[in-house]
Amino acid sequence: MSTPIPTPAGRVTVHAEALPQGPPRAAPCPARGRSTPVRHQTAIGAAALSACLAVALSAPAIGATASSTPAKPDPRTLAAGSADRAVAAQPSTYKTAPEDKIVRLGVVSSLNGLQHVSYARTHAGLPVFGGDFVVTTNASGAVLSNSVSQTKTLDLDTTAKVSAAQAAKTSRARVSKVESASAPQLTVMAEGSGRLAYETVVTGVHKNTPTKLHVFVDAKSGKVVRTFDEVADAAPAADAAAADDRSFYHGTVDISTAATSMQDPARNGVRCGGQNGQTFTGTDNVWGNGSGTDLETACVDAMHAAQKEWDMLKEWLGRNGMNGSGGGFPMRVGLNQANAFWNGSYTNYGRNQAGTKQATGMDVVGHENGHAIFQTTPGGSSGGNGNEKGGLNESAGDIFGTLVEFYANEPANLDPPDYLVGEEIDLVGQGPIRNMYNPSALGDPNCYSSSIPRTEVHAAAGPQNHWFVLLAEGSGGNPSSPTCNNSTVTGIGIQKAGKIFMEGLNRKTTAWSHAAARVATVNAAKQLFPGSAAECNSVKAAWAAVTVPAQSGEPAC
Incomplete structure (x- = not known):
């Protein structure tokens, strides 16, 4: 009320x-x-x-x-x-x-x-x-x-011609193994002067992958007009003195846990356990054996990464926890897939294809919790044009995973910071799953184009990933990053780039796009650094360098 x-x-x-x-x-x-x-x-x-x-x-x-x-x-x-x-x-x-x-x-x-x-x-x-x-x-x-993001004032007839039962049947047919489905909700979609549709959430398994699919069925024609999945996965389906917890990726670390359970008493909601959702427990708070196949060790890695991400959000970006209000989310390990995902409630981590490592490297854990951050900022994770917002969501995961690596700043013999995603895990035996400074090196687009909304979401992360590296490091930085317009971009450093990116997400709406992200981050740069035009100019130059041009209503620097 x-x-x-x-x-x-x-x-x-x-x-x-x-x-x-x-x-x-x-x-x-x-x-x-x-x-x-x-x-x-x-x-x-x-x-x-x-x-x-x-x-x-x-x-x-x-x-x-x-x-x-x-x-x-x-x-x-x-x-x-x-x-x-x-x-x-x-x-x-x-x-x-x-x-x-x-x-x-x-x-x-x-x-x-x-x-x-x-x-x-x-x-x-x-x-x-x-x-x-x-x-x-x-x-x-x-x-x-x-x-x-809404472009017109709504003006539509709100009388449905299709029944809720028909919409439910159509929606359930989109998932091969349905576990549950919500009651269809009659909804207005802010498209033009408005479209009347039923929204149904179908939970289950599709193509051997968990899904929580939102299906929109036109309430006049009965056709499916939009879908989006809350489950966001990591890849396409296919040193204190008291440190005593043994991780696989980070050596011996000291994670914050309760006396006999893998639950963080200082970071609300952060805990780790198995596929049944139960938090791992023990006789003391010394965890892991350092093995790549041990699930308790996988939780040491996951907890270490999540705690670093929490601290990075607070110290670098001014955000209170993963959800922005002092809360985090549970983590599960032992997923029998070469994958990891966020399902809207918790993150879940599998292993690499060879079965020799768990998918709990710092950038992958940071990526999955990045989806949680994206979902809990204004505008959520739904909506957008085709796969464009999904690509921006995947990119947000990559950016947060990279930020936590740079915040942790581990030495070369552990997991040093870089602009590659998943290189430590070697998920499918081909090294990293994404390259942020040159996405085309792994077959993803470097530049924005009208085909991005029709591009698979992980590949569609390419343009914004590329923008972020150009903003942080510049076109001639380390690593060197090409531009789509042959321009030169001056980097502003990863902390400033992270602040601007986070401030952009704080302005996100349901109909998020690369164009909207450009306007939001330009405004963010001006408002975060009011005495300097350098940051704003670099934001604009980096977007132009990935073929996202100046937008109507965009402020001058």
């Missing part, structure tokens, strides 16, 4: 996600002296919010004298209020129809005080797939930019 924010007559009404527990409440001014996460505040009106903030800024705190310094307003509260007011006042910017209801989902705080306020919408009471957007503000609440 949500509480409407009163707005002037003729303007859109904005709603905010309410607390899931307890009865609905009226919307009073936020209590001073308390810190309440914005995501769980009941919304208040734009005028009321301004009044509340004015009181908070002028009235002394309880028990204080009139000369006491007033408490500084929470930047998330300021961001939510100003973003709500912008959305209510500018329906044309956000493509808002009279039948739309705009719902504020939450506020994500990031580097340099930037705040990202995410919204979803319904139309005539139906959820809108692709109608989401993000408003970015500074710490004072001033709106800096918007990320809106």
